[in-house]
Amino acid sequence: MNAAEQVGSKRNAGYRAADMVEDGMIVGLGTGSTVFFAMERLGERIAGEGLSIAGIPTSYQAALRARQYGIPITSLDEHPEIDIAIDGADQVDPDLNLIKGRGAALLREKCVCDATRRMLIVVDQTKMVDTLSAPVPVEVLPFASASVSRRLTLLDGRPVLREGIKKDGPVITDNGNFILDCDFGAIADPRHLEAEVASIPGALECGLFTAYGEKIVVIVGEEKGCRIVSLR
Template sequence: MDAVTEAKRNAGYRAADLVKDGMIVGLGTGSTVFFAMERLGERIASEGIRIFGVPTSNQTAMRAEEYGIPLTTLSLHPVLDIAIDGADQVTPSKQMIKGRGAAHLREKIVADAAKQFVVVIDSAKEVSVLDAAVPIEILPFAYGSVCRKLASLGGEPVMRNGVKKDGPVISDNGNYIFDCAFGKVDDPSGLESAINAIPGVLENGIFAKMTEKTLIIVGKSA
């Protein structure tokens, strides 16, 4: 196991060990979260803890089934005890950019529903200022007008294209994903609101309004 993978595993396992018997757990998407799910599966098997997970993507739902994690929905459990997710960039003030896996719409809904939001990362994701391209989920009908307005905000929107698939990436919700570069983001909260105010935008990958309930776990390697 290389150092980065070991750090991700360390972060995921530490997050999973915060989960208590009887909790409803939001399950994010991505490699570090999958280590948390691996550990939760171990705890279910060895300790007999009883939990339910709310997955943020089809991939997460399939992985949860592999690990023996029972699933439920936000309709049945609109308030979650904890949500565990990863991030692409995180600042010291706990503001972040997410969405490399194109699941940020459901991830933000699940994080908002959780009492505690636990974000698992390796040290490479720590930054002083957010500057990665911002993933944005856009209703296909509106992408032309949305891109024009993103440009007026100083952004450079680029449609995310598939790998091993011709054409655009389509989210689990049936929408387009654009990655929009803004350079250094000096006001993450303001930009998050401005992007979401554009008709046709479903959600963007800036997470700047949940810092009070957010716990960042940075994984370590031996």
Template sequence: MKTTGGTDDQKRRAGERAAELVSDGDVVGLGTGSTAAHAIRALGQAVDDGLDLRGVPTSFDSRALAREAGIPLRSLDEVDGVDLAIDGADQVDEDLQAIKGGGAAHAREKVVDAAADRFVVVADPSKVTEALSRPVPVEVLPDAHAAVERDLTDLGGEPTLRRAERKDGPVVTDNGNLLFDCDFGVVDDPASLATGLSGLPGVVEHGLFVGLVDTVYVGTDDDVEVRRRE
């Protein structure tokens, strides 16, 4: 899984602390990324120790890691609800608004995270910022990518089609779609931008997570800082 910024120890502290929130019988959304991976491994150990839980993976990678860890898996359609979702973020601001999608899994992540009674973001200090400013991932239908690119430009963004590494061509998501990384500079009003992106024909999902995060666990060099939505 992709690892950028922060140290592995910081990420491990955040992921393992969040895993401690899971209770016996819970349905848990299993996020994607290097910090969420630590939570998945910790939950696998808890299952080995007798904890009863079911995991709902958000991507191919999280499903594979959860299987390796021995976590019983279900699809979202197979459960009545999600008690807790644990996921990473590419950036999270002081109001607990987040940008996700660096791993190209934000569409499935948002469905699972929004369905959860509690959504906890796990992060290292490099992901925490005063205001969101990273390019926003936008998943689009392949046949609509040219039209969406024009619409993103009209919204004030600078879209770049995400290219695959070690292969020719663009990144293709688990859903079979393409991705733009759209630079809007500093996002002063995430809610308004999220509404604008959602209204574009051909957009499957965007990486702005507005009003969804309940708590952020930030792993530091020797502890975990907890930030809660007021």
């Protein structure tokens, strides 16, 4: 898949997800290029159809983009139950386990995923894999980054502190924390690994999403449309 085909596939997935949003819904808004196509389409529907929704963005970047497209913003405090959420993924396996967090918004994304009734994951075909193997982002308390790194190494991971681009030093999340990208190789048991990482003091959240398969609908963008993957 060349770059132009990938962009087209992402647009197809994002637009399809946006067209599944109904009037009056509270919508979780993830972070990433494919989700931004969904926001673009939601903006078109708001302007052209009078669609009435409110979005809960998972990052400052998502909030800025939502405002650009005219999507009204609300919060998880005001709406602790969400009708539908749209987000991307770094990898998706056949059981709909995910690796997320390339945009460093995994902690808020998991909060939204947990709160939503239905989770639309928008990806292109390259994100669908037989076995999860991408580096797993871990959001860590800066105070504990060294001790968390040591514990991740004991789990046979290879953690690397994510460095900023056009900025000296580490990436700082919207929550004021660091990101460790941890390579575990092929992950045979994602659910067990997620639980192991969650047990480490100072590891606030990891990019493995293994508890939400029943509410996840994966929209896989293709060159000429989309295909839908779910466990139901």
